[in-house]
Amino acid sequence: MSTNDKTSEPGEPSGLRSRAWFDNPSNPDMTALYLERYLNFGLSRDELQSARPIIGIAQTGSDLSPCNRHHLVLAERIREGIREAGGIAIEFPVHPIQETGKRPTAGLDRNLAYLGLVELLYGYPLDGVVLTIGCDKTTPALLMAAATVDIPAIALSVGPMLNGRQGNRRVGSGTIVWEARQKLAAGEIDYEGFVDMVAASAPSTGYCNTMGTATTMNSLCEVLGMQLPGSAAIPAPYRQRQEMAYRTGKRIVDMVREDLRPSAILTRDAFLNAIVVNSAIGGSTNAPIHLAAIARHAGVELDLDDWQRVGHDVPLLVNLQPAGEYLGEDYYHAGGVPAVVGQLIDAGMIREDALTVTGRSIGANCRGASTALPEVIRPLSEPLREQAGFIVLGGNFFSSAIMKTSVISDEFRLRYLSDPEDPDAFEGRAIVFDGSEDYHRRIDNPALAIEPSDILVIRGCGPVGFPGAAEVVNMRPPDYLIRAGVMQMACLGDGRQSGTSASPSILHVSPEAASGGDIALIETYDRLRVDLRKRRIDALVGEAELDRRRDELTERGGYRYPASQTPWQELQRQQVGSLATGAVLEGADRYQRIDKAFGIPRDSH
Ligand code: FES
Ligand code: MG
Secondary structure: OOOOOOOOOOOOOOOOOOHHHHOOOOOHHHHHHHHHHHHOOOOOHHHHOOOOOEEEEEEOOEOOEHHHOOHHHHHHHHHHHHHHOOOEEEEEEOOOOOOOOOOOOHHHHHHHHHHHHHHHHHHOOOOEEEEEEOOOOHHHHHHHHHHHHOOOEEEEEOOEOOOEEEOOEEEOOOHHHHHHHHHHHOOOOOHHHHHHHHHOOOOOOOEOOOOOHHHHHHHHHHHOOOOOOOOOOOOOOOHHHHHHHHHHHHHHHHHHHHOOOHHHHOOHHHHHHHHHHHHHHOOOOOHHHHHHHHHHHHOOOOOHHHHHHHHOOOOEOEOEOOOOOEOHHHHHHHOHHHHHHHHHHHOOOOOOOOEOOOOOEHHHHHOOOOOOOOOOEOOOOOOOEOOOOEEEEEEOOEEEEEEEHHHOOHHHHHHHOOOOOOOOEEEEEEEEEEHHHHHHHHOOOHHHOOOOOOEEEEEOOOOOOOOOOOEOOOOOOOHHHHHOOOOOOEEEEOOEOOOOOOOOOEEEEEOOHHHOOHHHHOOOOOEEEEEOOOOEEEEOOOHHHHHHHHHHHHHOOOOOOOOOOOHHHHHHHHHEOOHHHOOOEOOHHHOOOHHHHHOOOOOOO
């Protein structure tokens, strides 16, 4: 039955790793011990000893994680697919991650869920796994773990919510919050109106219906080859989502029989395809962090230069908020990921040979797919923007940062980039905040005398400083400037911003202040020069003055940030790397493809 090439493991002849638990004649007492407890809820010995693949369903849905909650329903159809194909389903919980609900930030939990899932996939009798992905960090966490353990794995998106509506217009998750905040600050709506406006964006089960981090990462997971074609964009409540759950369950059983593992799918070509598609969909600024993390655990070289080199010149095709106007249902009806990839193939931008969970290449899956709604997924001949990728920047007070240029608004361009002599550069005074509490406390204080051409700077917000790297860099202008019609200012910081934000902020400044980065030396009213063509941001502060400030900071004991409040905060702070390299737990990436590298774990008793 199996093409699995293992020949010496316990549990022959199937080669299934679950046989080492459930049917190992050379070790009958341990086999009995492993078996008996899995019989106690009604599975039979016949089933468990039938040499059928045991398929885990890594369940991320729960009441705590509403974006992924619909997976509790979809799991029934996954099970039916698994059963239909001759497998046995074992569903188990994954540490929940709710992007908006988790304090101080869900950014803390990605690596925690990753660690937990590695232990589950490796330490239990699982031959393959369905990864139930959705809300922002759930997708990278599960892919990171699947890459590390490297047993056959397939992902299933929970799908976006239906389109939000208010009156006659589309109201998109997250994106509406930034608009509502401006209206509240300007006194146009009150607290009630604010809540109503934001809640209108969430009409059903599913994840954010904008091109935020969730739609981005679910789309990129499909591009990476880890989901069935067309899976990412189907809205959560649609019947097609249920059908896709069934097909996904069926497919993983065959993947186990074919021994098709993540290591065959998550190749450098697959990651480069994901970078290209991220530009074409107007994807989230969190994508570089998460792709870097998945790549590191998969043992694939990928760095920020790849984003500049492969991603920058790709046009924006997908007209979804925040870069455009439409939402998730429209994306699905327009053709979803295959329609985007199909057009990029025509342009020669996709590495077509990259293998996918279907056992076929992405080229075979998507070649010829075109858009059904050209206003939502634009044809290549009429992109929303040329060169829609991120710019990777360097400067005299940091090594790397990124900026999403596809969301630069006319207002931003007029205020900061209107010098005909120098259309790609601007200078402004830094207004510096240490952490988000400091920003909220002081932003509206007239004593700061913020001017529309200033640059808002926030630090202490990276993986160590916050901890977990908070989505706080996109800051609104002070209320007195909003009332004067200034809706957006340039922002810079060592943290992240929400994928649903339309701000062209300069993000992920690395190294962060809390790890000794020189962003800690910037003072309010220092002048900063941003040059997008040269891809540089420099503080116009003399070298000697920066040295003096550095010495002074060292004397004060270094950059101060809030103490850890939980054991995990402390442990993660000790281990975590920078946003530029994926914010992974340093050292964890030494453990790769561990199922093949280490074989079956030792017996438990
Ligand atoms: Fe969960 Fe956006 S908050 S997907
Ligand atoms: Mg977020």
